[in-house]
Amino acid sequence: MATIQDVALLAKVSTATVSRVMRQPETVKDATKERVLEAIKLLDYKPNILARHLRRMETKTIIVVVPDITNPFFSEVFLGIESIAQEQGYQLLLGNTQNDLNREFQYLDLLKQKKADGIILLTARLKKQIIEELAEQFPVVLACEYIEGSRVPTVSIDNVSSAKKMTQHLLRLGHQRIGYLSGPMDIILSRDRLRGFQQCMTEHGLSTESILIQEGDFTYIAGYNLMLKLMALENPPTAVFAGNDEMAIGAIKAIKKHGLNVPKDIAVVGFDGIQLGTIIQPRLTTIVQPMFEMGVQAMKLLLKQLEGEPVSEGTLVLQEKLWIRNSCGSL
Amino acid sequence: MATIQDVALLAKVSTATVSRVMRQPETVKDATKERVLEAIKLLDYKPNILARHLRRMETKTIIVVVPDITNPFFSEVFLGIESIAQEQGYQLLLGNTQNDLNREFQYLDLLKQKKADGIILLTARLKKQIIEELAEQFPVVLACEYIEGSRVPTVSIDNVSSAKKMTQHLLRLGHQRIGYLSGPMDIILSRDRLRGFQQCMTEHGLSTESILIQEGDFTYIAGYNLMLKLMALENPPTAVFAGNDEMAIGAIKAIKKHGLNVPKDIAVVGFDGIQLGTIIQPRLTTIVQPMFEMGVQAMKLLLKQLEGEPVSEGTLVLQEKLWIRNSCGSL
DNA sequence: TTGTAAGCGTTATCAT
DNA sequence: ATGATAACGCTTACAA
Numbered sequence: 001m002a003t004i005q006d007v008a009l010l011a012k013v014s015t016a017t018v019s020r021v022m023r024q025p026e027t028v029k030d031a032t033k034e035r036v037l038e039a040i041k042l043l044d045y046k047p048n049i050l051a052r053h054l055r056r057m058e059t060k061t062i063i064v065v066v067p068d069i070t071n072p073f074f075s076e077v078f079l080g081i082e083s084i085a086q087e088q089g090y091q092l093l094l095g096n097t098q099n100d101l102n103r104e105f106q107y108l109d110l111l112k113q114k115k116a117d118g119i120i121l122l123t124a125r126l127k128k129q130i131i132e133e134l135a136e137q138f139p140v141v142l143a144c145e146y147i148e149g150s151r152v153p154t155v156s157i158d159n160v161s162s163a164k165k166m167t168q169h170l171l172r173l174g175h176q177r178i179g180y181l182s183g184p185m186d187i188i189l190s191r192d193r194l195r196g197f198q199q200c201m202t203e204h205g206l207s208t209e210s211i212l213i214q215e216g217d218f219t220y221i222a223g224y225n226l227m228l229k230l231m232a233l234e235n236p237p238t239a240v241f242a243g244n245d246e247m248a249i250g251a252i253k254a255i256k257k258h259g260l261n262v263p264k265d266i267a268v269v270g271f272d273g274i275q276l277g278t279i280i281q282p283r284l285t286t287i288v289q290p291m292f293e294m295g296v297q298a299m300k301l302l303l304k305q306l307e308g309e310p311v312s313e314g315t316l317v318l319q320e321k322l323w324i325r326n327s328c329g330s331l
Numbered sequence: 332m333a334t335i336q337d338v339a340l341l342a343k344v345s346t347a348t349v350s351r352v353m354r355q356p357e358t359v360k361d362a363t364k365e366r367v368l369e370a371i372k373l374l375d376y377k378p379n380i381l382a383r384h385l386r387r388m389e390t391k392t393i394i395v396v397v398p399d400i401t402n403p404f405f406s407e408v409f410l411g412i413e414s415i416a417q418e419q420g421y422q423l424l425l426g427n428t429q430n431d432l433n434r435e436f437q438y439l440d441l442l443k444q445k446k447a448d449g450i451i452l453l454t455a456r457l458k459k460q461i462i463e464e465l466a467e468q469f470p471v472v473l474a475c476e477y478i479e480g481s482r483v484p485t486v487s488i489d490n491v492s493s494a495k496k497m498t499q500h501l502l503r504l505g506h507q508r509i510g511y512l513s514g515p516m517d518i519i520l521s522r523d524r525l526r527g528f529q530q531c532m533t534e535h536g537l538s539t540e541s542i543l544i545q546e547g548d549f550t551y552i553a554g555y556n557l558m559l560k561l562m563a564l565e566n567p568p569t570a571v572f573a574g575n576d577e578m579a580i581g582a583i584k585a586i587k588k589h590g591l592n593v594p595k596d597i598a599v600v601g602f603d604g605i606q607l608g609t610i611i612q613p614r615l616t617t618i619v620q621p622m623f624e625m626g627v628q629a630m631k632l633l634l635k636q637l638e639g640e641p642v643s644e645g646t647l648v649l650q651e652k653l654w655i656r657n658s659c660g661s662l
Numbered sequence: 663t664t665g666t667a668a669g670c671g672t673t674a675t676c677a678t
Numbered sequence: 679a680t681g682a683t684a685a686c687g688c689t690t691a692c693a694a
Contacts, residue, residue: 003687014665019689029663049444050390051687054381054670061424070406078400082427086434091441093392094425096413103417110422113380220610253610279551279584281612334671345681350673360679382671385686 002043011039022047061116062302065095065107067123071218071246072274073291074122077144080295081120088303090117099184099217101125111138118302121145125186139305141314143298144289145189153305153314155297159189162287162320163196163241166269169285169322170239171204173329175267179212179230179237181223181247193243193271212237216247223250231258231266238266239328245270245277245286252280252327263329273323282326290318333374342370353378392447393633396426396438398454402549402577403605404622405453408475411626412451419634421448430515430548432456442469449633452476456517470636472645474629475620476520484636484645486628490520493618493651494527494572497600500616500653501570502535504660506598510543510561510568512554512578524574524602543568547578554581562589562597569597570659576601576608576617583611583658594660604654613657621649 008015013036020028021036028036039045053059064081066074078094085092093116097103104126111119111134118139124131128147134140135152142154170178180197183190194213201208214229216222223242227250230236242248248270252262262268262282270277273288297316304311339346344367351359352367359367370376384390395412397405409425416423424447428434435457442450442465449470455462459478465471466483473485501509511528514521525544532539545560547553554573558581561567573579579601583593593599593613601608604619628647635642 004689005687015688016666016690017664020664023689027663032663046440046443046445048385048687049441049446050381050385050388051670052689054379054385054672055687055689057381057670059381069400069409070403072401072403075401075406078425079427091424091426091446093422094409095422096410109377110380112377114377115380115422220606249610256612275551276607276610279580279607279611281587335673336671346672347674347682348680351680354673358679363679379671382686383673385670385688386672386674388686 001048002045004045004047006043007036007039007045010043011036057114058117059115060089061091061093062299063093063095063107063111063116063119065097065104065119065121065123067097067099069094069096072276073244073272073289074144076274076291077122077295077298080292080297081143081299082295083292084296084299084303097123099123099125108134117306120298120302124188139302141298141302141305143294145187148188151312153301153311155294155301155316155318156189157287157289157294157318157320159192160196160199162322163193163271164200165196165322166241166271166287167197167200169324169328170241170267170269171200171206173239173267175237175239176206177212177235177237177239178208179240180208180214181226181240181242181251182213182215183218183243183247185215190243197241216243218244218246220246220250220253223247224254225250227251227254228258231255231260236266240266240268242268242270245272245274245284248284248286248327249276249280252282252284263327267329268327270327273321278325285325285328286323288321288323290320294318332379333376335376335378337374338367338370338376341374342367388445389448390446391420392422392424393630394424394426394438394442394447394450396428396435396450396452396454398428398430399549400425400427403607404575404603404620405475407605407622408453408626408629411623411628412474412630413626414623415627415630415634428454430454430456439465449637451629451633455519470633472629472633472636474625476518479519482643484632484642486625486632486647486649487520488618488620488625488649488651490523491527491530493653494524494602495531496527496653497572497602497618498528498531500655500659501572501598501600502531502537504570504598506568506570507537508543508566508568508570509539510571511539511545512557512571512573512582513544513546514549514574514578516546521574528572547574549575549577551577551581551584554578555585556581558582558585559589562586562591567597571597571599573599573601576603576605576615579615579617579658580607580611583613583615594658598660599658601658604652609656616656616659617654619652619654621651625649 004015004018007018095107120141122144124145146154182194214226216226270284270286277284335346335349338349426438451472453475455476477485477487513525545557547557601615601617608615
């Protein structure tokens with residue numbers, strides 16, 4: 001592989017000039033530039049990006065840490081991140097953690113070792129202190145998930161109020177006995193959604209029996225199994241609010257399997273707005289998060305940090321939408 | 332950020348020794364090693380990986396080029412790749428091309444610039460010659476897709492015979508007028524599946540009207556729209572074979588929307604074996620590809636190349652399965 | 663407008 | 679068992 005030296009030799013200039021031709025062509029005389037370009041072509045020279053990285057102390061690489069890339073919610077957010085990264089000449093190192101805390105740590109280490117210029121976390125299982133310390137030294141953005149009372153730049157929706165909105169909708173439809181399928185409780189976003197649900201119930205003078213609240217891990221199969229549990233109760237709920245769409249879809253499957261009808265016998269609603277919700281029967285009523293846009297904004301927030309701009313007030317709350325379809329019974 | 336120099340100074344050793352402690356600890360005397368480790372801890376030293384990359388001329392990074400990461404087929408293959416990469420200390424740079432040829436080129440360039448040690452292509456829109464030239468200079472593996480008559484190491488299933496198998500199944504069920512929803516024709520794998528379909532029809536003395544063969548882009552929405560076209564025909568097919576599951580699911584949706592029943596009025600079968608096929612009603616009959624395993628084998632093939640092993644006979648044909656569920660009418 | 667040369671932080675070779 | 683030192687290939691003051 002040809003190096004900058006080879007090019008310089010062939011074009012009879014210094015390596016500095018070759019470098020200039022590539023990075024600030026306007027500062028090089030046309031005739032020289034042409035000679036250099038010719039040499040580059042002749043040798044099929046490609047600058048060794050590692051050397052550039054070391055010299056410039058930047059990698060034009062961003063680490064994106066995701067709990068599960070097969071979840072369409074996250075892959076859609078990833079697309080949003082990529083659209084901006086692409087445009088700005090950044091590459092993305094994808095770190096899939098499968099909810100394994102160790103793996104999260106590994107990616108933080110990679111950042112500390114300068115393998116990337118910044119990191120976007122779509123999962124926030126790590127301790128607040130760890131992330132805040134990291135954010136003091138490196139560009140960090142949290143997206144979708146967040147940390148209570150932290151100043152780390154974050155992009156998300158308001159999960160409490162969205163869950164309230166959805167609960168209100170179910171109450172309006174006459175439901176009083178509502179089951180809730182929660183995501184993992186060690187994630188703030190799970191707790192916030194549940195909190196929104198409970199607050200709304202309380203405000204309407206309704207109690208929430210703990211037996212009606214089940215904790216899962218946001219997967220289809222968890223939704224399926226937890227729903228079976230709820231249906232086995234003496235007095236099963238007339239409606240179920242799932243903390244995300246995948247679990248909602250699992251729940252619907254379980255209800256159908258049980259020979260019951262959605263929404264007639266049991267209404268089901270979800271949270272996220274993945275495409276699948278529009279494909280299944282009945283179509284899923286859900287809270288639609290602006291997935292792509294969250295990715296876009298997260299990357300933009302990170303870019304600001306990379307460019308040295310202060311992001312003191314960097315927390316973005318995006319707007320979600322209650323999308324009423326058929327699985328809830330009606331409008 | 333502390334450098335190896337700082338550690339050396341603090342531990343009163345040379346940088347060489349510090350480096351040894353990290354990479355060949357057994358060659359360093361215990362007492363010295365301890366001093367160094369202490370210094371490392373004290374300074375919270377993390378080796379600058381960029382310098383290591385440059386010095387060693389390797390990045391421990393692999394580029395994975397994917398046409399569409401939101402397609403669960405590809406994200407599942409990605410998981411397989413990652414499982415091995417992780418275990419061997421490699422990171423993955425994910426390149427999503429959205430079927431854009433330019434983007435594919437960009438990632439090849441990145442490889443040439445040594446941003447990664449190798450590349451796995453899950454999409455093969457590039458010209459044969461280009462990929463072969465690349466493969467002569469760098470570790471390259473094709474997965475899922477492939478190039479006709481090329482010696483580039485590849486992992487895939489036999490698409491022709493799988494499509495034949497599926498067509499046979501439809502014929503066994505008594506269908507004679509079968510529609511085919513193809514993927515993009517500039518992809519060999521699309522052409523191979525279609526070829527398998529046509530060969531099987533011909534062998535059974537059945538003709539395939541070109542009007543019954545529609546080309547799409549492997550997306551849900553394409554399946555939906557193409558199916559509407561087929562249903563608008565004077566003499567619509569009694570069964571439809573879609574080149575992948577997403578299109579099959581789109582087709583099912585279109586048929587239902589039209590007020591018809593799957594499989595009673597029109598049978599539908601797919602190809603790939605994504606989880607969604609088991610969630611929808613009716614459950615999708617399909618060819619199940621070993622997605623995760625394909626990723627695993629692809630990464631293993633790449634590792635062999637990275638380790639300098641010859642991969643002359645490196646083409647792997649994995650076994651697929653015909654999974655009969657409800658959307659085809661029966662067994 | 664171009665050239666010289668000093669790094670960037672590691673690792674590997676060769677001494678000691 | 680350890681140290682000195684020369685790379686790795688590029689960028690960028692600074693000098694000319």
